Amino acid sequence: MAEGLALVIEDSMTQANIVGRMLKDEDWDYVVARSLAECHDVLLQQRPNLIFVDVFLGEDNSLDHITQIRDRALDATIAIMTAGSRDASVDSTLKLARSTNVDYVLRKPFSRQQMRAIVESAQADASEGRKRKHALVIDDSHTVATLTAQTLSDNGYRVSIAHSMEEALDNEDIAHVDLIVSDIFMPGMGGLQGIRVIKSTWPNVRILAMSAGLDARVSSDRATSAAMAAGADAEIQKPFRPVELINTAIKLMAS
Known part of the structure; x- marks a missing residue:
């Protein structure tokens, strides 16, 4: 029995078959729509758990129709795919796609590992009967990032990890984020500029x-106050207990 049903909205059958083979390897069934009109016909008859949609479908830009697709498939995980076009670079298209109400943004060609991560996330959402909130943890400490991510995951979040602000902002599959938990002092851009x-x-x-502060030069109080001034919505000082993180996140997401 298939793990789920995916809808692949792609005008190139070659590209659709590539995505389809990846889905089959993950024990998922799929159906192809080669236009937005075919997509709407499919959504009238079936309820896919997962939707892959190419940005450019002939003369149409699917980003203009994401709201309609979402309205017809409220519980589906949606992933935008793009290799750019003659008139738009991949980066500019990805930036625009990030602003839409989708769950993933994929730069073509993408890997089986990326496909597996999306499929597993969609299966987890389906098993819980709801779409999980997406949290992004940004910390240059692998230990802190892993422990923070595990706490959030244990409490129902879908979690992504980045070890620098540059990595977080560069990662094209981080499209729709509900909560960001970020360290302040990191190499490179750092937390304050990144928050802005x-x-x-x-x-x-x-x-x-x-933050735990910066040696003896900056206290954790001053660091988190600076982050609030930069645009952060709440602060928490390291080290913190898992219950403190979750309680803060609950209050933050409810505000």
């Missing part, structure tokens, strides 16, 4: 800033 960029890109995302 995130708030300008995703104004509705909730940001929880965390």
Whole structure:
């Protein structure tokens, strides 16, 4: 028995078959729609758990129709796929796609590992009977990032991890984020500048800033206060207990 049903909206049958083979390897059934009109016909008859949609479908830009697709498939996980077009670069298209109400943004060609992560996430959503909130943990400490992510995952979040602000902002599959838990002091761009960029890109995302300060030069109080001034919605000081993280996240997401 198949693990789920996917709808692949792609005008190239070659590309659709590539995605289809990856889905079959994960024990998923799939159906192909080669236009937005075919997509709407399929959604009238079937309820896919997962939708892959190419940005450019002939003369149509599917980003203009994501709201309609979402309205017809409220519980589906939606992944946008793009290799750019003659008139738009991949990066500009990905940036625009991130602003839409989708769950993943994929740069073509994408790997089987990326496909497996999306499929597993869709299966987890289906088993819980709801779409999980997406949390992004940003910390250059692999230990802190892993423990923070595990706490959030144990409490029902879908979690992505980045070990720098640059990695977080560069990762094309981080499209729709509900909660960001970010360290402040990191190499590169760092947390303060990153928080400003995130708030300008995703104004509705909730940001929880965390810090243990910076040696003897900056206290954790001053660091988290600076993060709040940069646009963070709440603060938490390291080290924190799992229950403190979750209680803060609950209050933040309810505000």
